[in-house]
Amino acid sequence: xxxxxxxxxxxxxxxxxxxxxxxxxxxxxxxxxxxxxxxxxxxxxxxxxxxxxxxxxxxxxxxxxxxxxxxxxxxxxxxxxxxxxxxxxxxxxxxxxxxxxxxxxxxxxxxxxxxxxxxxxxxxxxxxxxxxxxxxxxxxxxxxxxxxxxxxxxxxxxxxxxxxxxxxxxxxxxxxxxxxxxxxxxxxxxxxxxxxxxxxxxxxxxxxxxxxxxxxxxxxxxxxxxxxxxxxxxxxxxxxxxxxxxxxxxxxxxxxxxxxxxxxxxxxxxxxxxxxxxxxxxxxxxxxxxxxxxxxxxxxxxxxxxxxxxxxxxxxxxxxxxxxxxxxxxxxxxxxxxxxxxxxxxxxxxxxxxxxxxxxxxxxxxxxxxxxxxxxxxxxxxxxxx
Amino acid sequence: xxxxxxxxxxxxxxxxxxxxxxxxxxxxxxxxxxxxxxxxxxxxxxxxxxxxxxxxxxxxxxxxxxxxxxxxxxxxxxxxxxxxxxxxxxxxxxxxxxxxxxxxxxxxxxxxxxxxxxxxxxxxxxxxxxxxxxxxxxxxxxxxxxxxxxxxxxxxxxxxxxxxxxxxxxxxxxxxxxxxxxxxxxxxxxxxxxxxxxxxxxxxxxxxxxxxxxxxxxxxxxxxxxxxxxxxxxxxxxxxxxxxxxxxxxxxxxxxxxxxxxxxxxxxxxxxxxxxxxxxxxxxxxxxx
Ligand SMILES: Cc1cc2nc3c(=O)[nH]c(=O)nc-3n(C[C@H](O)[C@H](O)[C@H](O)COP(=O)(O)OP(=O)(O)OC[C@H]3O[C@@H](n4cnc5c(N)ncnc54)[C@H](O)[C@@H]3O)c2cc1C
Ligand code: SF4
Ligand code: SF4
Ligand code: FES
Numbered sequence: 001x002x003x004x005x006x007x008x009x010x011x012x013x014x015x016x017x018x019x020x021x022x023x024x025x026x027x028x029x030x031x032x033x034x035x036x037x038x039x040x041x042x043x044x045x046x047x048x049x050x051x052x053x054x055x056x057x058x059x060x061x062x063x064x065x066x067x068x069x070x071x072x073x074x075x076x077x078x079x080x081x082x083x084x085x086x087x088x089x090x091x092x093x094x095x096x097x098x099x100x101x102x103x104x105x106x107x108x109x110x111x112x113x114x115x116x117x118x119x120x121x122x123x124x125x126x127x128x129x130x131x132x133x134x135x136x137x138x139x140x141x142x143x144x145x146x147x148x149x150x151x152x153x154x155x156x157x158x159x160x161x162x163x164x165x166x167x168x169x170x171x172x173x174x175x176x177x178x179x180x181x182x183x184x185x186x187x188x189x190x191x192x193x194x195x196x197x198x199x200x201x202x203x204x205x206x207x208x209x210x211x212x213x214x215x216x217x218x219x220x221x222x223x224x225x226x227x228x229x230x231x232x233x234x235x236x237x238x239x240x241x242x243x244x245x246x247x248x249x250x251x252x253x254x255x256x257x258x259x260x261x262x263x264x265x266x267x268x269x270x271x272x273x274x275x276x277x278x279x280x281x282x283x284x285x286x287x288x289x290x291x292x293x294x295x296x297x298x299x300x301x302x303x304x305x306x307x308x309x310x311x312x313x314x315x316x317x318x319x320x321x322x323x324x325x326x327x328x329x330x331x332x333x334x335x336x337x338x339x340x341x342x343x344x345x346x347x348x349x350x351x352x353x354x355x356x357x358x359x360x361x362x363x364x365x366x367x368x369x370x371x372x373x374x375x376x377x378x379x380x381x382x383x384x385x386x
Numbered sequence: 387x388x389x390x391x392x393x394x395x396x397x398x399x400x401x402x403x404x405x406x407x408x409x410x411x412x413x414x415x416x417x418x419x420x421x422x423x424x425x426x427x428x429x430x431x432x433x434x435x436x437x438x439x440x441x442x443x444x445x446x447x448x449x450x451x452x453x454x455x456x457x458x459x460x461x462x463x464x465x466x467x468x469x470x471x472x473x474x475x476x477x478x479x480x481x482x483x484x485x486x487x488x489x490x491x492x493x494x495x496x497x498x499x500x501x502x503x504x505x506x507x508x509x510x511x512x513x514x515x516x517x518x519x520x521x522x523x524x525x526x527x528x529x530x531x532x533x534x535x536x537x538x539x540x541x542x543x544x545x546x547x548x549x550x551x552x553x554x555x556x557x558x559x560x561x562x563x564x565x566x567x568x569x570x571x572x573x574x575x576x577x578x579x580x581x582x583x584x585x586x587x588x589x590x591x592x593x594x595x596x597x598x599x600x601x602x603x604x605x606x607x608x609x610x611x612x613x614x615x616x617x618x619x620x621x622x623x624x625x626x627x628x629x630x631x632x633x634x635x636x637x638x639x640x641x642x643x644x645x646x647x648x649x650x651x652x653x654x655x656x657x658x659x660x661x662x663x664x665x666x667x668x669x670x671x672x673x674x675x
Contacts, residue, residue, distance in 0.1 A: 099402060099404050099405075100402055100404070100405050100406075102406075102447075102449055102450075102492065104449060104490070107408075107429055107430070108408040108409075108410055108429035108430075108490035109406075109408040109429070109449060109490045109491070109492055110408065111405050111406055111407070111408065111492065113399075113401070113402035113405050114399075114402070115399065116399075117399055140643070141643065144641075144642040144643070144656070145641065145642060145656060146403045146641035146642060146643065147400070147403070148403075148643055149399045149400035149401065149402060149403070150399060152400060153399050153400075255650075255668075258669070258672050258675070259672070284643070284645055285644060285645035285646065286638065286639075286643070286644045286645070287638050287644065287646070288452075288453070288638050288639075288644075290450055290451060290452050290453075291450070292449070292450030296449070296450060299449050299450035301404070301453075303404075303644075306638075306644070306645070306646070308645070308648075312636075313636065313646060314635070314636055314646070315636050316634060316635070316636055317475045317476050318475075321635065321636075321674060321675070322674050322675075323674060324674060326674070327673075327674035327675070331648070331675075334650075335648065338651075339648070339650055339651040342651030343651060343653070
């Protein structure tokens, strides 16, 4: 986890692609496991990286509601795409993790917590929206009355290497959510890839932990022209963003529109497949599974990702509270954009666009919110024009 | 706090908050054909008392089968064995029903926001319970009766399906025998020979004596029963801020991490299960929330 920039942090430096490879070696020497974007099965996913060659070199992506495609960029860019179907939460909040095991012993049941300690990760290529998603999940996993010990260990042990976006997808709406494309805080190192005039990287330290790498690799300081070009890269990206959410008053808007006809309309398209919640970098729901061996003397409790789109999520003896697709879509959207503010003081959406691209029928949260805003049923349940 | 980057050790894990503690069944009692009470003590410290506040609950774990939220039904003014009163309805609760004296199970807790009993001091108290809802209210009733002089009039209104479904019958008998507690009992259906009241709890509410300007009501039961009860209490002039209800939602963690117990903006496991009614009034009537 990173501290705020302090005056003792070194000035930004300029790295070549060769420096980037030396950076990967240094990371491993320091005990970090570098993880980041790589190509697999027609998408850019996150996995262990051994050098810059494992990154999706020269690849870009095109995204639309319900559509994701890779394309060759025609250059050697290391970070020339945006976010794919996965997010960093898979490392902090693994899709499946053993919590404890229990054995029947002479003195009664014996419970043993899972001792498995996480690796020290170096997260390579964390985007502005994703930095915010980490901070949003911190509130759920670390800042309540009980903290998740595994999440805490990963978060505290890992190095966050952010990247300023040099491109955007049609599904991105970070600017309207105030999360990007520029990375502002919460990183150990931040990279901006410059392509005009030869590939190079402006590298900025955001914490003492990150500064160590800048010092150790001791390359040249970034020239004022490089810094100016780095600033232009994010400005140009920001100018390409088309999608947006009007953020003001969303919490109140949704709270007073729980009976809006749009919920039924969107439910007629929603497949309740749970894709949106699984790709969403902030969704934190989980369920537990009990497994036991044949003797019935040994059992384990596992936690795995869950989604409010499943029947079991709201199951009470006798049936599910949220039995209809209408009520499940309403739970998702009102939680992300509304009640998250009540619970954690921030929006649950960071504008990454994943749920829009990976929805099999192309449901677009920005469009759903706009539709509700356009026909606001009014304060205190008064129907304006239903 | 971040550790130095040169530290090659994997980060250590803090204690697992979802790890249960082993308890044993010290005694079990049948309440009705499907309700039973368990008295439990820690397997490694049999005499140790279990501290909790009225309205709080535990997660009870049966080896390999699962974990369920169950309210604590003991008397908080007489610390001792942990007590749970359970209705067997499905997988885990039926296995709990089959536990015998000496059997082992997992317990973690106590969790959740309690009934604000102190806030009711100096006022009339109305307790309204439906079915198994009497169990989470028992600790509150015990606490009120242990300091009876600090409260105004006390009424306990209890409704259940049939005379055969009257749980905690001994307690009801004991409370009914007190001259300064009004116990009102009703059943939905009764066989011939039942001399008590037949009908829904709300039909008995008008008989509960309280000053709406200076009373607190505590309500626990099925959602429909609570809906009609709060309506009737409001009709009697009791403001929503003087009424407390409990909500029930699926729970996997009970510590605010799994997301299952969400009820609009609330997490029932940590913001509830006891809610002051005005806090949830706006969403209480919304279907499938
Ligand atoms: C805060 C709280 C306090 C409770 N206190 C009591 C009590 O004092 N006495 C009592 O008899 N019952 C109580 N319940 C209800 C009790 O938890 C359920 O009856 C029990 O979970 C049913 O589990 P099962 O495995 O037997 O049923 P199944 O129908 O087989 O349920 C399968 C699983 O679904 C979940 N589930 C099902 N019903 C509920 C439910 N109503 N609430 C939460 N999770 C559920 C559980 O994880 C359960 O293991 C309480 C519920 C809550 C939320
Ligand atoms: S709701 Fe959609 S756009 Fe917002 S953070 Fe989640 S996946 Fe990204
Ligand atoms: S949107 Fe659904 S899956 Fe995501 S955190 Fe909220 S309740 Fe959980
Ligand atoms: S039960 Fe898991 S968040 Fe409440």
